[in-house]
Amino acid sequence: MYDENGRQYLDCINNVAHVGHCHSDVVKAAHEQNQLLNTNSRYLHDNMVDYAERLSKTLPEKLCIFYFLNSGSEANDLALRLARQYTKHQDVIVLDHAYHGHLTSLIDISPYKFRNLEGQKEWVHVAPVPDTYRGLYREDHEDPVTAYADEVKNIIEHAQKRGRKIAAFFVESLPSVGGQIIPPAGYFQKVAEHVHKAGGVFIADEIQVGFGRVGRHFWAFQLQGEDFIPDIVTMGKPIGNGHPLACVATTKEIAEAFAATGVEYFNTFGGNPVSCAIGLAVLDVIEKEHLQAHATEVGNFLMKTLKEQQIKHPIIGDVRGCGLFIGVDLIKDQAERTPATAEAEELITRLKEKYILLSTDGPGRNVLKFKPPMCFSMEDAKFVVETIDQILTDMEKECLSQKKTTVCST
Structure with missing residues (x-):
């Protein structure tokens, strides 16, 4: 998608534009x-x-x-x-x-x-x-x-x-x-x-x-x-x-x-x-355009790379989906699986600042929802996962820094 200034956005959620915007x-x-x-x-x-x-x-x-x-x-x-x-x-x-x-x-x-x-x-x-x-x-x-x-x-x-x-x-x-x-x-x-x-x-x-x-x-x-x-x-x-x-x-x-x-x-x-x-x-x-086969191929790749991030980032509790319908469940702790609502909102906001459109769903508003147009490519999937990785890494560093500051001030 493009705004009035020609700025490019990556749409990860618009399942209405099924075969692509303005095909x-x-x-x-x-x-x-x-x-x-x-x-x-x-x-x-x-x-x-x-x-x-x-x-x-x-x-x-x-x-x-x-x-x-x-x-x-x-x-x-x-x-x-x-x-x-x-x-x-x-x-x-x-x-x-x-x-x-x-x-x-x-x-x-x-x-x-x-x-x-x-x-x-x-x-x-x-x-x-x-x-x-x-x-x-x-x-x-x-x-x-x-x-x-x-x-x-x-x-x-x-x-x-x-x-x-x-x-x-x-x-x-x-x-x-x-x-x-x-x-x-x-x-x-x-x-x-x-x-x-x-x-x-x-x-x-x-x-x-x-x-x-x-x-x-x-x-x-x-x-x-x-x-x-x-x-x-x-x-x-x-x-x-x-x-x-x-x-x-x-x-x-x-x-x-x-x-x-x-x-x-x-x-x-x-x-x-x-x-x-x-x-x-x-x-x-x-x-x-063989979009069913494409959804399977890109969806499998997206699931695989997101699961790799699950191993790296404790906030990712679950990655589930099929084809180009995928959810990433963000949690505060592994034992209770408490929804990480605020963190999910922060991640969505930071993605938007990088011109990536993603959203949340679920009772706790903590599940990242992927339902992109079916032309969503391998490159798109790779880019969005790399950006999520980068943002989560930054958020983890900021959290650690805040904890150290709190301990020192106490």
Whole structure:
């Protein structure tokens, strides 16, 4: 990125500019379609059909119905409506510290937001984040997958005793705001089993992490294994490379139940010719530039070099991730794993002074989050890690100097 004075910035966090800021192919597709036709989605256009077909090839066959919208928040709101109409239930289970959007319906299922606002609604149930580093069940637990899934099972049983009925388990495939978490493989399968038994559906929110970001797979939920298929998948942010576009993919059965209300789904701009042309261009670039393989290669290198820094700097408690979705958990002490919130903020500020854009997430605001555009290079990765090393070394020296001064003055 460049400012008005031509100063170059390294963007390590903008997962919206998925294939790169202002990618020429995406800009060209938007411009060319704008010159031909752009209208609302009541007018059927080939681009909508072509785009739905292209998306369907990336997903399990079961997910064959597509709704196009303008934003991830709209997509998640529609997913909630679909789930409730299909199940005839009301309640939703979410993970602690989750964030699913800015609409009122989504604030209600986002602990990250509602804990600071009106609080938890009766129909919302919060499960612990399947975090094996600082969660309830950690890396030394004999079976964290079952333990975390049983927490969801217990929530369902407790809710049912109070006469509540579960409509959906709503989860980010990789919890981002929750701290760049990688749920252990098999967790989704076990949770889905409990949720389905209760008459609910499984909704995978891919708005932050879809479209090849994890490298090995096109969708992050596929990290759980080939035997796992969500009932609903929501998409946003990277889908349009900065253009307002979003999508909900679901099954024929759920879509038919939704249509049976007799109230049609309509979105004025969702699925318009220009949006779909842009969506197609993004898919073309991902394929043409081999960005999934690139995410794997650069992501592996970035993880490797960050883990080398973990050995060198005690403040780095954990490095976790997949592809170009990586979290670096900064801690005050190895035993308690207390979040190093102030230190993380200091590091982010010093990186910004060196024109590197990085940010923090997690309940303790201490997890450095890497979600760069997919064109992020080996050179970029090397540069940012070297700079982090330099800043952490300086911070350690300053801390040591302050301790010596305090001792001497005492």
